[in-house]
Amino acid sequence: MRIENVELISIEVPLVGAFRTSFGTDTVRSTFLLRVGTDEGEGWAEFAGDPDPLYCAEFNASAELALRDHLIPRVAALGDGVTAAKVGPAVQPVKGHRLAKAVLETALLDAELRSYGMSFATHLGSVKDRVPSGVSVGIMDSIPELLAAVEGYLADGYLRIKLKIEPGWDVEAVRAVRETFGDDLLLQVDANCAYSLTDAEHLRGLDDYGLLLIEQPLEEDELRGHAELSKLVRTPICLDESITSARDAATAIALGACRVINIKPARVGGYLEARRIHDLSVANGIPVWCGGMLETGVGRSANLALAALPGFVLPGDTSASARYYAEDLTEPFVLEDGHIAVPDGPGTGVTVRPDSLAKVTTGRRELYA
Ligand code: OSB
Ligand code: MG
Numbered sequence: 001m002r003i004e005n006v007e008l009i010s011i012e013v014p015l016v017g018a019f020r021t022s023f024g025t026d027t028v029r030s031t032f033l034l035r036v037g038t039d040e041g042e043g044w045a046e047f048a049g050d051p052d053p054l055y056c057a058e059f060n061a062s063a064e065l066a067l068r069d070h071l072i073p074r075v076a077a078l079g080d081g082v083t084a085a086k087v088g089p090a091v092q093p094v095k096g097h098r099l100a101k102a103v104l105e106t107a108l109l110d111a112e113l114r115s116y117g118m119s120f121a122t123h124l125g126s127v128k129d130r131v132p133s134g135v136s137v138g139i140m141d142s143i144p145e146l147l148a149a150v151e152g153y154l155a156d157g158y159l160r161i162k163l164k165i166e167p168g169w170d171v172e173a174v175r176a177v178r179e180t181f182g183d184d185l186l187l188q189v190d191a192n193c194a195y196s197l198t199d200a201e202h203l204r205g206l207d208d209y210g211l212l213l214i215e216q217p218l219e220e221d222e223l224r225g226h227a228e229l230s231k232l233v234r235t236p237i238c239l240d241e242s243i244t245s246a247r248d249a250a251t252a253i254a255l256g257a258c259r260v261i262n263i264k265p266a267r268v269g270g271y272l273e274a275r276r277i278h279d280l281s282v283a284n285g286i287p288v289w290c291g292g293m294l295e296t297g298v299g300r301s302a303n304l305a306l307a308a309l310p311g312f313v314l315p316g317d318t319s320a321s322a323r324y325y326a327e328d329l330t331e332p333f334v335l336e337d338g339h340i341a342v343p344d345g346p347g348t349g350v351t352v353r354p355d356s357l358a359k360v361t362t363g364r365r366e367l368y369a
Contacts, residue, residue: 001082001112005037006072006368008064011360013296016326020139022166022194023054029294029324032060033352034067034367036107038082043111044352046299047103048266055192055293056099056220056241056267063100068367070094071104076368084109088272098244098269105270106302114347119305121342121349124275126308130339134160134315135323136190136292139169143176150177153323159338160186160212160315166194171205178209186315190215193241197225200232212314213238213260226257236260240291244268246276253284260314264291265306266299274306282311290316297321297330301348304333308342329356 013029020026030051036043053059058066074090075082087105094101113123120126135158140146150161161181163173170189177187188211195203195217203217213236218225220241230237238260243249245268252258261281265274281288290307293299300318307316318340321332330350333340343349 001108001115002039002080003036003072003076003082003368004039005366006067007035007037008067008365008367009033009035009357009361010060010363011296011329011357012362013325013329013360015294015324016322018138019294021164022139022192024052026050026294029296030060032064033298033357034103034107036104036111038108038111040115041111043107043109043114043347044298045103045106045110046295047099048264048293048295048299049099058097058099063097063103064365064367066094066097066100067104071097071100072368075104075108082108084112085272088269099266102266102268102270105272106265109271110347117346119344119346119349120271120302121305121308121344124271124305124309126305126342127310128308128342129344130336130341131304131307131312131318132159132315133318133320133335133338133340134158134162134186135319136162136317137164139164139166143173146173147176147180150181154181156320157335157338158319160188162215162317163187163189165189165191167199171202174206174209174211183210186212188212188215188238190240191217193217193219197222197228200229203229204233207234211235215262216240216242223252223255223257226252227255230256230259238262240264241267243277246273246280249277249280253281253286259286261286261288262291263288263306264293265303266293271302271306275309278306278309278311287311287313289314290318292317292319294324296325297328297333297350298348298352300333301330301343301350304340304342305348327356327359329353329360
Protein backbone atom coordinates (compact mmCIF):
# COMPACT_ATOMS: atom_id res chain seq x y z
CA MET A 1 0.00 0.00 0.00
CA ARG A 2 1.22 3.52 -0.81
CA ILE A 3 0.06 6.79 0.77
CA GLU A 4 -1.19 9.15 -1.93
CA ASN A 5 -2.72 11.95 0.12
CA VAL A 6 -3.73 12.80 3.66
CA GLU A 7 -6.45 15.29 4.55
CA LEU A 8 -7.29 16.70 7.97
CA ILE A 9 -10.95 17.68 8.49
CA SER A 10 -11.65 19.84 11.56
CA ILE A 11 -15.03 19.23 13.16
CA GLU A 12 -17.12 20.77 15.92
CA VAL A 13 -19.96 18.48 16.90
CA PRO A 14 -22.40 19.75 19.57
CA LEU A 15 -22.88 17.40 22.55
CA VAL A 16 -26.46 16.69 23.69
CA GLY A 17 -25.48 18.00 27.12
CA ALA A 18 -22.49 19.59 28.84
CA PHE A 19 -19.93 17.03 30.05
CA ARG A 20 -17.99 18.17 33.13
CA THR A 21 -14.91 16.41 34.47
CA SER A 22 -12.32 17.40 37.07
CA PHE A 23 -10.31 19.04 34.25
CA GLY A 24 -13.00 21.00 32.41
CA THR A 25 -16.43 21.24 30.80
CA ASP A 26 -17.20 20.32 27.18
CA THR A 27 -20.33 21.31 25.28
CA VAL A 28 -18.98 20.46 21.86
CA ARG A 29 -16.54 17.87 20.58
CA SER A 30 -13.87 19.86 18.72
CA THR A 31 -11.41 17.58 17.01
CA PHE A 32 -10.46 16.36 13.53
CA LEU A 33 -10.88 13.40 11.26
CA LEU A 34 -7.99 12.10 9.18
CA ARG A 35 -8.73 10.78 5.70
CA VAL A 36 -5.84 8.86 4.17
CA GLY A 37 -5.90 8.15 0.44
CA THR A 38 -3.89 5.13 -0.70
CA ASP A 39 -3.52 3.17 -3.93
CA GLU A 40 -5.70 0.49 -2.24
CA GLY A 41 -8.48 2.91 -1.23
CA GLU A 42 -9.34 5.29 1.59
CA GLY A 43 -9.11 4.97 5.35
CA TRP A 44 -10.62 7.20 8.03
CA ALA A 45 -9.90 7.80 11.71
CA GLU A 46 -10.80 10.30 14.43
CA PHE A 47 -8.30 12.17 16.59
CA ALA A 48 -9.11 11.44 20.23
CA GLY A 49 -7.86 14.74 21.70
CA ASP A 50 -9.24 18.21 22.23
CA PRO A 51 -8.16 21.79 21.51
CA ASP A 52 -6.59 22.01 25.00
CA PRO A 53 -3.97 19.79 26.70
CA LEU A 54 -6.04 19.15 29.84
CA TYR A 55 -6.63 15.38 29.68
CA CYS A 56 -3.16 14.69 28.28
CA ALA A 57 -0.25 16.67 26.84
CA GLU A 58 -1.42 16.47 23.23
CA PHE A 59 -4.01 18.71 21.60
CA ASN A 60 -5.44 19.27 18.13
CA ALA A 61 -2.81 21.75 16.93
CA SER A 62 0.12 19.74 18.32
CA ALA A 63 -1.15 16.64 16.56
CA GLU A 64 -1.58 18.44 13.26
CA LEU A 65 2.06 19.61 13.31
CA ALA A 66 3.34 16.23 14.50
CA LEU A 67 1.45 14.49 11.70
CA ARG A 68 2.38 16.96 8.96
CA ASP A 69 6.05 17.49 9.78
CA HIS A 70 7.14 14.25 11.43
CA LEU A 71 4.79 11.27 11.35
CA ILE A 72 3.29 11.25 7.86
CA PRO A 73 6.68 11.89 6.14
CA ARG A 74 8.21 8.88 7.96
CA VAL A 75 5.39 6.55 6.99
CA ALA A 76 5.05 7.88 3.43
CA ALA A 77 8.79 7.21 3.01
CA LEU A 78 7.99 3.47 3.19
CA GLY A 79 6.75 3.93 -0.39
CA ASP A 80 4.77 0.97 -1.75
CA GLY A 81 5.47 -1.03 1.41
CA VAL A 82 3.11 0.78 3.82
CA THR A 83 1.12 -1.45 6.18
CA ALA A 84 -0.52 -0.49 9.48
CA ALA A 85 1.89 -2.79 11.33
CA LYS A 86 4.86 -0.83 9.95
CA VAL A 87 3.58 2.51 11.24
CA GLY A 88 4.73 1.87 14.83
CA PRO A 89 8.34 1.06 13.93
CA ALA A 90 8.46 3.91 11.37
CA VAL A 91 7.35 6.57 13.89
CA GLN A 92 9.18 5.06 16.88
CA PRO A 93 12.06 7.62 16.71
CA VAL A 94 9.54 10.43 17.31
CA LYS A 95 9.08 10.82 21.06
CA GLY A 96 5.57 10.90 22.49
CA HIS A 97 2.65 12.13 20.32
CA ARG A 98 0.79 8.87 20.80
CA LEU A 99 -2.65 10.24 20.00
CA ALA A 100 -1.27 11.62 16.73
CA LYS A 101 0.45 8.31 15.96
CA ALA A 102 -2.78 6.47 16.73
CA VAL A 103 -4.94 8.48 14.33
CA LEU A 104 -2.49 7.83 11.48
CA GLU A 105 -2.09 4.11 12.21
CA THR A 106 -5.86 3.69 12.57
CA ALA A 107 -6.67 5.41 9.26
CA LEU A 108 -4.10 3.20 7.51
CA LEU A 109 -5.41 0.07 9.24
CA ASP A 110 -8.90 1.03 8.06
CA ALA A 111 -7.68 1.39 4.46
CA GLU A 112 -5.71 -1.85 4.64
CA LEU A 113 -8.53 -3.92 6.16
CA ARG A 114 -11.08 -2.51 3.70
CA SER A 115 -8.79 -3.64 0.86
CA TYR A 116 -8.95 -7.19 2.28
CA GLY A 117 -12.68 -6.97 3.05
CA MET A 118 -11.83 -7.70 6.71
CA SER A 119 -13.32 -6.01 9.80
CA PHE A 120 -11.38 -4.51 12.72
CA ALA A 121 -13.15 -7.08 14.91
CA THR A 122 -11.84 -10.05 12.91
CA HIS A 123 -8.37 -8.56 12.60
CA LEU A 124 -8.04 -7.76 16.32
CA GLY A 125 -9.44 -11.12 17.43
CA SER A 126 -12.90 -10.28 18.69
CA VAL A 127 -14.91 -13.13 20.22
CA LYS A 128 -18.30 -11.40 20.65
CA ASP A 129 -20.81 -9.86 18.29
CA ARG A 130 -22.10 -7.36 20.86
CA VAL A 131 -20.56 -5.70 23.90
CA PRO A 132 -22.11 -4.56 27.20
CA SER A 133 -22.37 -0.81 27.46
CA GLY A 134 -21.63 1.54 30.33
CA VAL A 135 -21.96 5.29 30.54
CA SER A 136 -19.73 8.01 31.98
CA VAL A 137 -21.76 10.60 33.91
CA GLY A 138 -20.30 14.09 34.29
CA ILE A 139 -20.07 16.20 37.43
CA MET A 140 -23.36 18.05 38.04
CA ASP A 141 -24.46 21.11 39.97
CA SER A 142 -26.59 19.16 42.45
CA ILE A 143 -27.32 15.64 43.69
CA PRO A 144 -30.97 15.69 42.45
CA GLU A 145 -29.67 16.60 38.98
CA LEU A 146 -27.20 13.67 39.14
CA LEU A 147 -29.88 11.21 40.28
CA ALA A 148 -32.16 12.29 37.42
CA ALA A 149 -29.33 11.80 34.90
CA VAL A 150 -28.47 8.33 36.25
CA GLU A 151 -32.14 7.36 36.27
CA GLY A 152 -32.39 8.34 32.61
CA TYR A 153 -29.35 6.27 31.63
CA LEU A 154 -30.63 3.25 33.55
CA ALA A 155 -33.99 3.62 31.79
CA ASP A 156 -32.06 3.58 28.48
CA GLY A 157 -30.60 0.24 29.57
CA TYR A 158 -26.98 1.09 30.39
CA LEU A 159 -25.46 -1.75 32.40
CA ARG A 160 -22.86 0.20 34.36
CA ILE A 161 -22.60 3.75 35.66
CA LYS A 162 -19.34 5.67 35.99
CA LEU A 163 -19.43 8.89 37.99
CA LYS A 164 -16.87 11.59 37.33
CA ILE A 165 -15.54 12.80 40.68
CA GLU A 166 -13.34 15.57 42.08
CA PRO A 167 -12.71 16.92 45.59
CA GLY A 168 -16.10 18.22 46.78
CA TRP A 169 -18.05 15.87 44.46
CA ASP A 170 -17.21 12.32 45.48
CA VAL A 171 -18.40 10.36 48.55
CA GLU A 172 -21.76 12.15 48.76
CA ALA A 173 -22.51 11.67 45.06
CA VAL A 174 -21.58 7.98 45.27
CA ARG A 175 -23.66 7.47 48.41
CA ALA A 176 -26.70 9.12 46.83
CA VAL A 177 -26.49 6.97 43.69
CA ARG A 178 -25.89 3.78 45.67
CA GLU A 179 -28.75 4.44 48.09
CA THR A 180 -31.16 5.40 45.32
CA PHE A 181 -30.43 2.63 42.83
CA GLY A 182 -29.43 -0.24 45.10
CA ASP A 183 -26.53 -2.60 45.71
CA ASP A 184 -26.81 -4.46 42.40
CA LEU A 185 -25.94 -1.41 40.27
CA LEU A 186 -22.48 -1.75 38.69
CA LEU A 187 -20.91 1.53 39.80
CA GLN A 188 -17.44 3.04 39.48
CA VAL A 189 -15.79 6.48 39.63
CA ASP A 190 -13.20 8.41 37.59
CA ALA A 191 -11.14 11.25 39.12
CA ASN A 192 -8.96 12.18 36.12
CA CYS A 193 -5.93 12.82 38.38
CA ALA A 194 -7.78 15.17 40.78
CA TYR A 195 -6.43 13.80 44.10
CA SER A 196 -3.10 13.38 45.85
CA LEU A 197 -1.84 10.67 48.15
CA THR A 198 -2.67 12.85 51.16
CA ASP A 199 -6.35 12.32 50.24
CA ALA A 200 -6.03 8.56 50.90
CA GLU A 201 -8.06 8.71 54.13
CA HIS A 202 -10.84 10.62 52.37
CA LEU A 203 -10.85 8.23 49.39
CA ARG A 204 -11.11 5.34 51.81
CA GLY A 205 -14.63 6.68 52.43
CA LEU A 206 -15.54 5.29 48.99
CA ASP A 207 -14.83 1.74 50.22
CA ASP A 208 -18.27 1.54 51.84
CA TYR A 209 -20.15 1.72 48.54
CA GLY A 210 -19.13 -1.45 46.68
CA LEU A 211 -17.50 0.31 43.73
CA LEU A 212 -16.01 -1.77 40.89
CA LEU A 213 -13.01 0.55 40.80
CA ILE A 214 -11.58 4.04 41.28
CA GLU A 215 -10.13 5.27 37.98
CA GLN A 216 -6.99 7.42 37.91
CA PRO A 217 -7.21 9.12 41.31
CA LEU A 218 -3.65 10.55 41.16
CA GLU A 219 -1.45 12.30 38.59
CA GLU A 220 -0.51 10.41 35.46
CA ASP A 221 3.16 10.02 36.45
CA GLU A 222 2.31 8.91 40.01
CA LEU A 223 2.76 5.14 39.63
CA ARG A 224 4.38 4.82 43.03
CA GLY A 225 1.58 6.88 44.59
CA HIS A 226 -1.04 4.62 43.03
CA ALA A 227 0.79 1.58 44.40
CA GLU A 228 0.77 3.18 47.88
CA LEU A 229 -2.89 4.14 47.57
CA SER A 230 -3.74 0.57 46.52
CA LYS A 231 -2.57 -0.55 49.95
CA LEU A 232 -4.68 2.07 51.73
CA VAL A 233 -8.05 1.64 50.00
CA ARG A 234 -9.94 -1.60 49.39
CA THR A 235 -11.63 -0.49 46.16
CA PRO A 236 -9.51 -1.61 43.17
CA ILE A 237 -7.45 1.14 41.53
CA CYS A 238 -7.83 1.38 37.74
CA LEU A 239 -5.40 3.36 35.59
CA ASP A 240 -6.31 5.44 32.53
CA GLU A 241 -3.96 8.43 31.94
CA SER A 242 -0.93 6.61 33.44
CA ILE A 243 -0.93 3.81 30.87
CA THR A 244 0.56 5.02 27.59
CA SER A 245 2.22 1.80 26.41
CA ALA A 246 2.48 -1.92 27.05
CA ARG A 247 5.71 -1.20 28.93
CA ASP A 248 3.86 1.21 31.26
CA ALA A 249 1.23 -1.45 31.80
CA ALA A 250 3.87 -4.03 32.68
CA THR A 251 5.49 -1.59 35.13
CA ALA A 252 2.18 -0.59 36.74
CA ILE A 253 1.15 -4.21 37.20
CA ALA A 254 4.55 -5.19 38.63
CA LEU A 255 4.42 -2.26 41.10
CA GLY A 256 0.88 -3.11 42.20
CA ALA A 257 -0.23 0.36 41.01
CA CYS A 258 -3.45 -0.98 39.48
CA ARG A 259 -5.78 -3.97 39.62
CA VAL A 260 -7.74 -2.96 36.50
CA ILE A 261 -6.76 -1.13 33.28
CA ASN A 262 -8.86 1.19 31.11
CA ILE A 263 -7.55 0.70 27.55
CA LYS A 264 -7.97 3.64 25.19
CA PRO A 265 -6.29 2.88 21.87
CA ALA A 266 -5.44 6.52 21.16
CA ARG A 267 -3.69 7.02 24.49
CA VAL A 268 -1.34 4.11 23.78
CA GLY A 269 -0.53 4.93 20.14
CA GLY A 270 -3.11 2.77 18.38
CA TYR A 271 -5.06 -0.49 18.23
CA LEU A 272 -2.00 -2.71 17.81
CA GLU A 273 -0.43 -1.50 21.08
CA ALA A 274 -3.89 -1.64 22.69
CA ARG A 275 -4.08 -5.31 21.78
CA ARG A 276 -0.62 -5.92 23.29
CA ILE A 277 -1.83 -4.33 26.56
CA HIS A 278 -4.91 -6.54 26.44
CA ASP A 279 -2.74 -9.66 26.01
CA LEU A 280 -0.33 -8.62 28.77
CA SER A 281 -3.22 -7.86 31.14
CA VAL A 282 -4.91 -11.21 30.48
CA ALA A 283 -1.62 -13.00 31.16
CA ASN A 284 -1.32 -11.12 34.47
CA GLY A 285 -4.92 -11.66 35.55
CA ILE A 286 -5.78 -7.97 35.22
CA PRO A 287 -9.32 -7.23 33.91
CA VAL A 288 -9.54 -4.54 31.23
CA TRP A 289 -12.31 -2.40 29.75
CA CYS A 290 -12.51 -0.01 26.83
CA GLY A 291 -12.52 3.70 27.62
CA GLY A 292 -13.69 6.50 25.38
CA MET A 293 -13.00 10.12 24.43
CA LEU A 294 -16.54 11.15 23.45
CA GLU A 295 -15.82 9.83 19.96
CA THR A 296 -18.26 10.16 17.09
CA GLY A 297 -19.18 6.95 15.28
CA VAL A 298 -15.89 7.16 13.37
CA GLY A 299 -13.82 6.50 16.50
CA ARG A 300 -16.45 4.51 18.39
CA SER A 301 -16.71 1.78 15.75
CA ALA A 302 -13.13 0.54 16.17
CA ASN A 303 -13.40 0.82 19.97
CA LEU A 304 -16.38 -1.56 19.87
CA ALA A 305 -14.29 -4.07 17.90
CA LEU A 306 -11.51 -3.87 20.51
CA ALA A 307 -14.01 -4.20 23.37
CA ALA A 308 -15.06 -7.57 21.90
CA LEU A 309 -11.67 -9.17 22.73
CA PRO A 310 -11.86 -11.83 25.45
CA GLY A 311 -10.02 -9.91 28.18
CA PHE A 312 -12.54 -7.03 28.12
CA VAL A 313 -14.56 -8.43 30.98
CA LEU A 314 -16.01 -5.17 32.34
CA PRO A 315 -18.53 -2.95 30.51
CA GLY A 316 -16.79 -0.03 28.78
CA ASP A 317 -17.50 3.66 28.21
CA THR A 318 -18.64 2.58 24.74
CA SER A 319 -22.06 4.26 24.88
CA ALA A 320 -24.61 4.68 22.09
CA SER A 321 -24.42 7.63 19.69
CA ALA A 322 -27.47 9.27 21.31
CA ARG A 323 -25.63 9.61 24.65
CA TYR A 324 -23.34 12.12 22.92
CA TYR A 325 -24.86 13.47 19.71
CA ALA A 326 -28.26 14.35 18.27
CA GLU A 327 -26.75 13.53 14.86
CA ASP A 328 -23.69 11.27 14.58
CA LEU A 329 -21.35 11.36 11.59
CA THR A 330 -22.03 7.68 10.80
CA GLU A 331 -25.04 5.42 11.10
CA PRO A 332 -25.83 5.79 14.82
CA PHE A 333 -24.78 3.08 17.26
CA VAL A 334 -27.80 2.04 19.27
CA LEU A 335 -28.27 0.37 22.62
CA GLU A 336 -30.18 -2.90 22.52
CA ASP A 337 -30.74 -4.67 25.78
CA GLY A 338 -27.77 -2.77 27.26
CA HIS A 339 -25.44 -3.87 24.48
CA ILE A 340 -24.05 -2.40 21.26
CA ALA A 341 -23.44 -4.54 18.17
CA VAL A 342 -19.82 -4.91 17.08
CA PRO A 343 -19.47 -3.63 13.50
CA ASP A 344 -18.62 -6.46 11.10
CA GLY A 345 -18.23 -4.69 7.75
CA PRO A 346 -14.80 -4.10 6.16
CA GLY A 347 -12.44 -1.84 8.13
CA THR A 348 -14.26 0.05 10.88
CA GLY A 349 -17.52 -1.05 9.22
CA VAL A 350 -18.88 2.49 9.20
CA THR A 351 -18.87 5.23 6.59
CA VAL A 352 -18.95 8.96 7.18
CA ARG A 353 -22.22 10.50 5.95
CA PRO A 354 -21.16 13.45 3.77
CA ASP A 355 -24.17 15.60 4.71
CA SER A 356 -23.66 15.05 8.45
CA LEU A 357 -19.94 15.79 8.09
CA ALA A 358 -20.58 18.96 6.07
CA LYS A 359 -22.73 20.41 8.87
CA VAL A 360 -19.93 20.17 11.46
CA THR A 361 -16.84 20.80 9.33
CA THR A 362 -14.92 23.94 10.26
CA GLY A 363 -11.83 23.47 8.07
CA ARG A 364 -9.96 21.11 5.73
CA ARG A 365 -6.23 20.97 5.21
CA GLU A 366 -4.07 18.75 2.98
CA LEU A 367 -1.27 17.39 5.19
CA TYR A 368 0.31 15.36 2.37
CA ALA A 369 -0.23 15.29 -1.36
O1 OSB B 1 -11.18 9.92 31.53
O2 OSB B 1 -12.34 8.40 30.65
C1 OSB B 1 -11.99 9.59 30.70
C2 OSB B 1 -14.08 11.63 28.22
C3 OSB B 1 -13.12 12.49 27.72
C4 OSB B 1 -11.84 12.43 28.23
C5 OSB B 1 -11.51 11.50 29.23
C6 OSB B 1 -12.46 10.61 29.70
C7 OSB B 1 -13.78 10.71 29.21
C8 OSB B 1 -14.88 9.89 29.71
C9 OSB B 1 -16.06 9.62 28.80
O3 OSB B 1 -14.95 9.47 30.85
C10 OSB B 1 -15.77 8.51 27.84
C11 OSB B 1 -16.80 8.38 26.76
O4 OSB B 1 -17.98 8.21 27.07
O5 OSB B 1 -16.41 8.39 25.57
MG1 MG C 1 -10.71 8.16 32.62
